[in-house]
Amino acid sequence: MKPINLNEKFTKFSKQWHPHQIAIVDDMQVILAKLKGEFVWHSHEHEDELFQVVKGTLYMQFRDRTEIVNEGEIIVVPKGVEHNPITKNDEEVHVLLFEKLSTAHTGNIKHAKTQTHYPKI
Amino acid sequence: MKPINLNEKFTKFSKQWHPHQIAIVDDMQVILAKLKGEFVWHSHEHEDELFQVVKGTLYMQFRDRTEIVNEGEIIVVPKGVEHNPITKNDEEVHVLLFEKLSTAHTGNIKHAKTQTHYPKI
Numbered sequence: 747m748k749p750i751n752l753n754e755k756f757t758k759f760s761k762q763w764h765p766h767q768i769a770i771v772d773d774m775q776v777i778l779a780k781l782k783g784e785f786v787w788h789s790h791e792h793e794d795e796l797f798q799v800v801k802g803t804l805y806m807q808f809r810d811r812t813e814i815v816n817e818g819e820i821i822v823v824p825k826g827v828e829h830n831p832i833t834k835n836d837e838e839v840h841v842l843l844f845e846k847l848s849t850a851h852t853g854n855i856k857h858a859k860t861q862t863h864y865p866k867i
Numbered sequence: 868m869k870p871i872n873l874n875e876k877f878t879k880f881s882k883q884w885h886p887h888q889i890a891i892v893d894d895m896q897v898i899l900a901k902l903k904g905e906f907v908w909h910s911h912e913h914e915d916e917l918f919q920v921v922k923g924t925l926y927m928q929f930r931d932r933t934e935i936v937n938e939g940e941i942i943v944v945p946k947g948v949e950h951n952p953i954t955k956n957d958e959e960v961h962v963l964l965f966e967k968l969s970t971a972h973t974g975n976i977k978h979a980k981t982q983t984h985y986p987k988i
Contacts, residue, residue, distance in 0.1 A: 747929065747948065749940040769943050771915045771965060774895060776941070794892045808868065819870040820897070822890050827868065844892060844965060 752778070752800055756840055758867040765843065765851065765864045775847050777864055781839045784832040788853035793846045795823045797831070802839035805832045873899070873921055877961055879988045886964065886972065886985045896968050898985055902960045905953040909974035914967040916944045918952070923960035926953045 755768050755778055762780045769776040781804065797804065797820060804815040806823070807830040815821045823829045833839045852860045876889050876899055883903045890897040902925065918925065918941060925936040927944070928951040936942045944950045954960045973981045 747934065747942065747945065749934055749936045749942050751937070751940045753939060769917065769941065771917045771943055772895070772946075772967060774893070774965075776917070796890065796892045796897070813868065813870055815870045816872070818874060819872045820890065821868065821870045822892055824868065825893075844895075846893060 752842065755867055756780070756800070759865075762838065763859050764861055766867045767864045768867060770847070771844075773847055774844060775864070777843045777845070778867075779841050779843065781831055781841060782833050782837065785830055786852055786855065786857045786859055787828055787830045788855050788857075789826055789828045790823075790845075790849050790853040792825055793849045794825050795849060796844040797821050797823070798842040798844070800840040800842055802833065802837045804839050804841060805834060806830075807832055873963065876988055877901070877921070880986075883959065884980050885982055887988045888985045889988060891968070892965075894968055895965060896985070898964045898966070899988075900962050900964065902952055902962060903954050903958065906951055907973055907976065907978045907980055908949055908951045909976050909978075910947055910949045911944075911966075911970050911974040913946055914970045915946050916970060917965040918942050918944070919963040919965070921961040921963055923954065923958050925960050925962060926955060927951075928953055 762782045765777040765779045767777050799815050806813045883901045886898040886900045888898050920936050927934045
């Protein structure tokens with residue numbers, strides 16, 4: 747029940763594409779991640795996934811288009827929808843995600859970037 | 868699957884203590900509210916509740932202390948814990964809440980401020 751400062755939490759890790767957990771809300775978790783470059787195409791069969799951009803500009807690729815998500819914006823990727831976040835211009839983008847504790851990092855696929863444990867910070 | 872701009876959404880309503888829904892993530896919802904003054908003591912028996920301060924400074928009163936939640940910070944109120952948000956210095960504070968769709972506005976009590984419907988914006 748203590749306030750959690752997002753910018754302070756972002757100083758606690760540097761590895762890109764490695765989510766860190768900052769809070770749990772019922773059966774969902776709040777995680778932070780630093781993104782740079784392209785992730786991997788995947789979907790989450792049973793879970794929606796919310797992204798909030800805290801710093802920079804995120805490009806959320808869907809199979810039929812790309813949505814630009816600016817600082818101060820959120821986007822919800824519905825369950826079952828293939829997506830692949832990417833950043834541009836060599837920018838490191840900071841995002842907050844809100845998703846079920848059961849959500850797998852890369853959903854239906856296994857990849858070199860896949861993380862199975864999100865450290866608590 | 869469109870980006871949602873928080874500041875733009877905050878321009879769509881002016882009533883204080885009237886939450887508006889901007890997104891659904893599985894069985895949870897993202898709501899925005901403008902707060903000024905004191906709310907009401909209540910708790911949610913079965914649901915945690917996340918507050919993120921988007922503008923201003925929120926004072927989250929618990930029975931044994933008050934936590935100061937600044938812009939860019941979040942606080943999670945666990946299920947069953949009595950709380951009562953308040954703002955100071957005549958400031959209107961903008962917050963994003965993340966909570967179950969089943970969460971009642973003032974939890975276990977009924978009050979003149981209680982809202983039973985959160986308009987979608």
